[in-house]
Amino acid sequence: MSSFLPPAERNWWSTPVGKQEVIWVGIALVWCLIMFLMMPYWHLYGKQNLSSEAYQTTPAKFQQRVDEMVAQYQVGEEAGMPIVKPPVGSDVYMLGRLWQWYPILELEKDQPYRLHLSSMDWNHGFSLQPVNINLQIIPGYEMVLTVTPDQAGEFTVVCNEFCGIGHHVMLGKIYVKEN
Amino acid sequence: MAQFRVCPDSGFYFDKNAESLMKANAVAGAVFLLIAGLLGLGVILTRWQEVHLLPADVFYQVLTGHGINALIFWIIFFEIAILYFASSTLLRTRLAAPRWAWLGFALMIIGALMNNIAVLQGNSSVMMTSYAPMQAAPHFYLGLILFAVGALIGCMVFFGTLVIAKEDRTYEGSVPLVTFGAITAAIIAVFTIASGAIILIPTFLWSIGYVGHIDAAMYRVIWWGMGHSSQQINVAAHVSVWYLLVGVLFGARPMSEKVSRMAFLLYILFLQLACAHHVLVDPGLSAEFKVFNTSYAMYLAVLASMIHGLTVPGSMEVAQRQKGLTKGMFEWLRKAPWGNPVFSGFFLSLVIFGFLGGITGVVMGTEQINLIIHNTIYVPAHFHATVAVGTTLAFMALTYLLIPVLFRRQTFLPWMAKWQPYVFSAGMTLMILFMLGAGTLGVSRRHWDMDFTGAMLAFEYPGTAYTMMAVAGIGGVLGVLGGVMYLVVTVGSLLFGKKLDESAGLLQGFGVPLAPSSYTVEQPERLPMAPKLAVEEHGSAGFEAPGTFVLAMFLLVCFVVYYFINWDYLASVWPLS
Ligand code: HEM
Ligand SMILES: [Cu+2]
Ligand SMILES: [Cu+2]
Numbered sequence: 001m002s003s004f005l006p007p008a009e010r011n012w013w014s015t016p017v018g019k020q021e022v023i024w025v026g027i028a029l030v031w032c033l034i035m036f037l038m039m040p041y042w043h044l045y046g047k048q049n050l051s052s053e054a055y056q057t058t059p060a061k062f063q064q065r066v067d068e069m070v071a072q073y074q075v076g077e078e079a080g081m082p083i084v085k086p087p088v089g090s091d092v093y094m095l096g097r098l099w100q101w102y103p104i105l106e107l108e109k110d111q112p113y114r115l116h117l118s119s120m121d122w123n124h125g126f127s128l129q130p131v132n133i134n135l136q137i138i139p140g141y142e143m144v145l146t147v148t149p150d151q152a153g154e155f156t157v158v159c160n161e162f163c164g165i166g167h168h169v170m171l172g173k174i175y176v177k178e179n
Numbered sequence: 180m181a182q183f184r185v186c187p188d189s190g191f192y193f194d195k196n197a198e199s200l201m202k203a204n205a206v207a208g209a210v211f212l213l214i215a216g217l218l219g220l221g222v223i224l225t226r227w228q229e230v231h232l233l234p235a236d237v238f239y240q241v242l243t244g245h246g247i248n249a250l251i252f253w254i255i256f257f258e259i260a261i262l263y264f265a266s267s268t269l270l271r272t273r274l275a276a277p278r279w280a281w282l283g284f285a286l287m288i289i290g291a292l293m294n295n296i297a298v299l300q301g302n303s304s305v306m307m308t309s310y311a312p313m314q315a316a317p318h319f320y321l322g323l324i325l326f327a328v329g330a331l332i333g334c335m336v337f338f339g340t341l342v343i344a345k346e347d348r349t350y351e352g353s354v355p356l357v358t359f360g361a362i363t364a365a366i367i368a369v370f371t372i373a374s375g376a377i378i379l380i381p382t383f384l385w386s387i388g389y390v391g392h393i394d395a396a397m398y399r400v401i402w403w404g405m406g407h408s409s410q411q412i413n414v415a416a417h418v419s420v421w422y423l424l425v426g427v428l429f430g431a432r433p434m435s436e437k438v439s440r441m442a443f444l445l446y447i448l449f450l451q452l453a454c455a456h457h458v459l460v461d462p463g464l465s466a467e468f469k470v471f472n473t474s475y476a477m478y479l480a481v482l483a484s485m486i487h488g489l490t491v492p493g494s495m496e497v498a499q500r501q502k503g504l505t506k507g508m509f510e511w512l513r514k515a516p517w518g519n520p521v522f523s524g525f526f527l528s529l530v531i532f533g534f535l536g537g538i539t540g541v542v543m544g545t546e547q548i549n550l551i552i553h554n555t556i557y558v559p560a561h562f563h564a565t566v567a568v569g570t571t572l573a574f575m576a577l578t579y580l581l582i583p584v585l586f587r588r589q590t591f592l593p594w595m596a597k598w599q600p601y602v603f604s605a606g607m608t609l610m611i612l613f614m615l616g617a618g619t620l621g622v623s624r625r626h627w628d629m630d631f632t633g634a635m636l637a638f639e640y641p642g643t644a645y646t647m648m649a650v651a652g653i654g655g656v657l658g659v660l661g662g663v664m665y666l667v668v669t670v671g672s673l674l675f676g677k678k679l680d681e682s683a684g685l686l687q688g689f690g691v692p693l694a695p696s697s698y699t700v701e702q703p704e705r706l707p708m709a710p711k712l713a714v715e716e717h718g719s720a721g722f723e724a725p726g727t728f729v730l731a732m733f734l735l736v737c738f739v740v741y742y743f744i745n746w747d748y749l750a751s752v753w754p755l756s
Contacts, residue, residue, distance in 0.1 A: 006353055024731060035742070135553070141462040158621070168627045168634070
C-alpha cells in the first residue's frame, strides 16, 4: 500500500535498484537505440526515403506549372481528365483540389521522375493504392520527391485527408507502362 | 474551516469541497463519454461498408463530435477529478481555492457545450484536428479555448493544493508515487495548453476575420505540439491510476521509487517535444529534425513507458508473492481477482495498451515506415488501443473503486460491472486488430465511402479489406455495448445504488479504524510514510518478479518481430528519394 503513500525511505533516491529492473532498463534502452539507428541506416541503404525538398508556392503558380505540363505532354483523356505522358526523368506535377487529383499521369516502369505535389485549397492526402504510399499535401507548399515506379499497371491516388463533403470521390490515376 | 470525512472502507480522507468537485468532474466526464460512445456507434456502423448507416455530411459531423467528446471532454474532465484526488485526497489536505475550481469547471462545461453546439449546427465538421485552412464556426474554436482555460485553472488549483499540503505538512517525506505521476500529467498539461493557445487563439481570430492567413503547414506542426503532448497527459494519468489500483488492490508498493519516478520525469523531459511523428510525411521538414524528434524525444518516452510496463505488474507480482502466491511463474496472476472489475479493467488496460497501442505507435512513428501508414485506418486503430482502451478502461476501473469510496454507493448490477471490462476490451480489441489490418491494405481513415460512389474514376479495395472492416464493425458494436454497460452501472449506482453509511467491508481499510462516514474531522492526522519492509526475496534467481519479466520479454519479442515485418513491407513499395 505504498504506491499512494509517501515512500518508506526518506532518501528513496539512494536506495539500490533491483537487478531485474536494471536489466530491463538496459534491454529497453538498447532496443530504443536500435530503433533510432534504423532510421539513419535506412537513409543510407534503404530505398524508401522522403526527400525534404519542398518550396513555398501559391495555388496560382503551381496551377500554371501543371497547365504547362498538360499542354506539352497530353496524350489522351479519361473521364474528362487529361492523361499526360511526360519524358522520363523530367519534372512531373500533380495537384490536389476539391475533389480531384489532376491530371492523370502515365509513367514508364523503372524510370525515375521528379514528382511535384501541392494542394490548391485545403489539406489533402496523397494515398497511392494498392502500393500504399501516403503523403500529406498542404496548400502553399510544393513537395518534390523522386519516384521510381517498379511495378507496371494501374494505380489509384485516393485522398486520405478529410477535405469536405466530396472527400470520398477524390481519386486520381497513375498508369505505369512497361517500356 | 475545511471539513473532512474518512471513508471507512478505504481509509481515504475527503475534503468536502474537493469531494464535490471530484464528483462533478467525474460525472461530467461520464456524460461526455456517453455522447462520444453514441456518436462512435454511428461512426463504426458507417465504416462497416455493408451497413453504411449515415449519409456523408452526417458522418463527418458525427466523427468530429466523436473525436472531440471522447478524446478531449471525457478524458480531461475525468483527469481533473484525478488531479483533485491525487492532491487533496492522497495528501490529506484541503483543496486550494475551491471557488476557482468551480469556475474552471463552469468554463469547461460552457466550452464543451459551445463546441458541441457548433458541431451540431453543421458548419463545423472539420474533425478534431481542425486543420487550417478548412474553417469552422468561431464558437467551435472559442468553445475549445474556454474549455482549455477551465482545465488550466484546474491544474493551478492542483498545484495550489500541493503547496498547501507542503506548508501544512500534511504528509511525511516525499509525495506518494501516484501524486508524483499526477504532477507529471499536470505539468505536461500546462505546456500543452500553452501550445494549444498559440495555435487556437490565432485560428479563432482568423475565423472571425481579424487574422488574414494561417499557414497550413505551421498549423499542423504547432497543433501537434499540443495534440501529441496532450496524449502524454493521458499516459501519465493512466499510469498513475495503474499504480494507484495495484496499491489499493494488492497493497503493492513500487519495486523502486527511484526508477518509477525517473520514468515519469522522462515523460516531462521528452514527451512534449515530440510532434514530428504526426508530420513525418509533410513537405519540407528535414530528415534530421524528424529523426531527432521521433527518436531522441520520443524513444526516451517510449523507454519510460517500457519501464512502467515492467514495474506496474512487477509491483503487483511482488505483493502477491509476499502473500504466499509463489508457485511457478504465474500463480500470482492466475489467482488475481479476475471477477473484480477494478482489477480486470486495470489489467486489460495495461495489456492492451502495451501490446496493441505501444507497439503500433512506435512502429508507425518511425520516420520511413510512416509512409505506409499515415492517415490510413491503422492510425485510429492505434489510438483506440492507447486512449480508448489504455486510458478509458483504466478510468473505468478507477470508477468502480470510486463508486463506494467517493460516492458511497453500492455498485448497481454487480454482475454487469463484473463483465463490463471483458466485453469492452473484447469488442475494442477486435475493432483495433481488424482496423490495423485494413489500414495495412490501404483503407483510409476519416473516409465515408470505401466504394467511392459517384467518383469520376474508379477504384476498388481488395475484398479482404471489406471483410476486415466488417469484423471491425462487429467489434465496435460490442465495444459500444461495453461502454453502455459501464454507464448503466455508474449511473445506476448513483441513482439506485444503496447508500453506504457505515463500512460495507468492501476493502481492507488500510489500517484505519472503521467509522461512519460523516464530515467530522477538521484536519486528518499527518499521512505517514509507507511502513518499511524487511527485505525479502520471493522470486527466483534473485528476481523479485520473474513472471513479469517473462511477460515483458514476450512483449519485447512481439515488438521486435512486428517492427522488422514493417520494414520489410516498406522495402516492397516504390523507391522514393
Ligand atoms: C466505444 C466504442 C468506440 C467505437 C466503436 C469507436 C469507433 C471509431 C472509429 C471507427 C473511428 C475512425 C473513423 C474514421 O477515421 O473513419 C474513430 C475515431 C476516433 N475515436 Fe473512436 N470509437 C470508440 C470509442 C472511443 C473512445 C473511448 C475514444 C477516446 C477516448 C475515441 C477516440 C476517437 C478519436 C480521437 C477518433 C478520431 C477522430 C478523427 O479522426 O478526427 N473513440 N472511433
Ligand atoms: Cu482531398
Ligand atoms: Cu480528402
